[in-house]
Amino acid sequence: MTQNTSPIQVLYPESVPGLRKLWTYTTGDAIVTSPVVAGEVVYIGSEDSHVYALEARTGKKLWSFKTGGAITSTPAFADDVIYVSSQDHTLYALEARTGALLWSYPTGNAIESFPTVAEGAVYLGSEDHTLYALDADTGDPLWSYMTAGRIQSAPTLADGVVYVGSWDHTLYALDAATGELIWNYLTEGRISSSPAVNDEVVYIGSRDHQLYALDARTREEYWDYTTGGIIDSSPVVADGVVYIGSQDHTLYALNAQTGEMFWSYTTGGAIISSPTVVNGIVYVGSNDRSLYAFNHLAISSAITGVLQEGS
DSSP states (O other): OOSSOOOSEEOOGGGSTTOOOOOOOOOSSOOOSOOEEETTEEEEEOTTSEEEEEETTTOOEEEEEEOSSOOOSOOEEETTEEEEEOTTSEEEEEETTTOOEEEEEEOSSOOOSOOEEETTEEEEEOTTSEEEEEETTTOOEEEEEEOSSOOOSOOEEETTEEEEEOTTSEEEEEETTTOOEEEEEEOSSOOOSOOEEETTEEEEEOTTSEEEEEETTTOOEEEEEEOSSOOOSOOEEETTEEEEEOTTSEEEEEETTTOOEEEEEEOSSOOOSOOEEETTEEEEEOTTSOEEEEEHHHHHHHHHHHHHHHO
């Protein structure tokens, strides 16, 4: 494969036939979070301290809920409940249909981490250095684990283990039921990236410019790949390919087993956005104000052919 590949489309209104604006909704301040869509409703947080529920088809406001601080973390949806954290140090659980407050839980500092909901629990990191596990129905604390740095990484749950990174340069693996430390792995930089787990391998980016692949059970390092800049982007794995963005402006596609680079594409700005793969397309945003789309299915087929030729 070449070391630089072309996107199938850089998405501008003028470059996509038939692309048009359906609606806009203006909040009272900047929006730095990602929307969550559940059914026919879009949920979005704003730095105006509100979380909004909007009709997906029309943009009509269904309800809003005011917190005590800016919302800079993407909400989570599970079992008809919206979980949203705020810079007022608090996690809120709201009835998705009405926006009514079900419960709230205060932490010791601002919250940048996205909440993760799984198996009846909400897992949340805080800038008070602590990972919290709360009962999803009541907000009652189940356990907490304190690291030595801020937690901006979103926790990931796999096979009864919670993985989370910290600004103390460390990736932690904790028992999801008890919070007991299973293992930790020290990198050479702060971790804001959120881990991805696939086939018992944990992938995590660090501000030391590296993406690491570790055995999910033992923390043994399989490989690491050094980019040209800080990694705040979170990895995504699809069909044996790991995609990761870097502040060196580049999206990388790496062999999930070996860490070998299949290809890369350099944009016009730092990539802090995390790539996502939907319906065979890889999407990633750049600080050059562009959204890029790559044909993952075509790339995957080409990579498979190259691997078969070399075997």
